[in-house]
Amino acid sequence: MAHPFDALTAEAMRAGGSWKWTGREMVAGADARGRGLIGAFVAEMDFPTAGPVAAAVRECADTSRFGYLADGWVADLAEACAAFWADRFGWAIEPERIRPVPDVMTALTATIEHFTTPGSPVLLPTPAYMPFLTVPGMLGREMVSVPMARDPFALDLDALDDAFRTSGAELLVLTNPHNPTGRVLTAEELADVTAVVERHGGRVFADEIHAPITFDGLRHRPYAATSAAAAAHTVTATSASKAWNLPGLKCGQVILSSDADARRWADHGYLAEHGTATPGVLASTAAYTHGRDWLDDVLAYLDGNRALLRDTPLPGVATTVPEGTYLAWLDGRGLDLDEPPAAFFAREAGVVMTDGAACAGPGGMRLNLAMARPVLAEALERMAEALDARG
Incomplete structure (x- = not known):
């Protein structure tokens, strides 16, 4: 069954004005195909807090x-x-x-x-x-x-x-x-x-x-x-x-x-x-x-997002599904790019992640999973398409 969080769209998040969706990392406004950017870098959730x-x-x-x-x-x-x-x-x-x-x-x-x-x-x-x-x-x-x-x-x-x-x-x-x-x-x-x-x-x-x-x-x-x-x-x-x-x-x-x-x-x-x-x-x-009940519901929802990441092939990217937190680590060193993988995915997929170099992990990316599942599904689909387009 659909969860209320599923209705949280990227457009609504951008309209909300948070740094995660409107900050300087999002300044381009669109990827190479003109699609709106998806904020996946700041360590905060898109979900409304507990009642x-x-x-x-x-x-x-x-x-x-x-x-x-x-x-x-x-x-x-x-x-x-x-x-x-x-x-x-x-x-x-x-x-x-x-x-x-x-x-x-x-x-x-x-x-x-x-x-x-x-x-x-x-x-x-x-x-x-x-x-x-x-x-x-x-x-x-x-x-x-x-x-x-x-x-x-x-x-x-x-x-x-x-x-x-x-x-x-x-x-x-x-x-x-x-x-x-x-x-x-x-x-x-x-x-x-x-x-x-x-x-x-x-x-x-x-x-x-x-x-x-x-x-x-x-x-x-x-x-x-x-x-x-x-x-x-x-x-x-x-x-x-x-x-x-x-x-x-x-x-x-x-x-x-x-x-x-x-x-x-x-x-x-x-x-x-x-x-x-x-x-x-x-x-x-x-x-x-x-x-506490709200937290338990959020953990179950995040677990579903973890499963979505686990089940999405990203060729050349080594994915670490988190045991804790809602932050996944993606290792893009295997892509052999001439730029940071985070920059590649921001431009070609419109998914803005934390560049691993900022964490002292060059070639890596920190992906925030705490977003509506349909938005995460779109983000991962875009990333997979960008990798396929490389040939």
């Missing part, structure tokens, strides 16, 4: 809740986030250890500035979420790329160990579920990471913003919950923004699993927290508390 979340935002307007963030609303958010993580992932977090921030990037910036030695490098498995490659440099830190193993994607523990040893880095940025490859790390992999980090007296920034979005019976394992050692050296960042499509409301959460880190955050976290938006806090509280 309870929309109601919370409307209530903000109706009651003029646009003032500075009240302590009571922060406490409500912490309770709701803790309950969701306990129910969904089995991690019992004390609500007072959950603090608001505008987004995960703010959390990373604060972690680098307040939990590492000034000037120390930052380790990052690659390919990676694009801003993670550039933000350390903006803070005067060297970003040390640690390429992941491929086929399938996995953390290269030996390379990570060597990078800690030779670079003097103190902090590892660990994204799980992984953006852009869609990997969901196993318990064994997480334990191996802990062993490496502990060996070098390091720390972990755990980006777990996609935690609720997993498939095939896989369950997200919070890194800090895997052992006492991991809890002691980790700052975790998450948000309702990916799972409930709320990035513009500017609300994330920092989870402090160490007593010492909680004390340090209390002394230094004010600026990181201050930009968190009141409507975002109230909307996120509603998402965690009342948005």
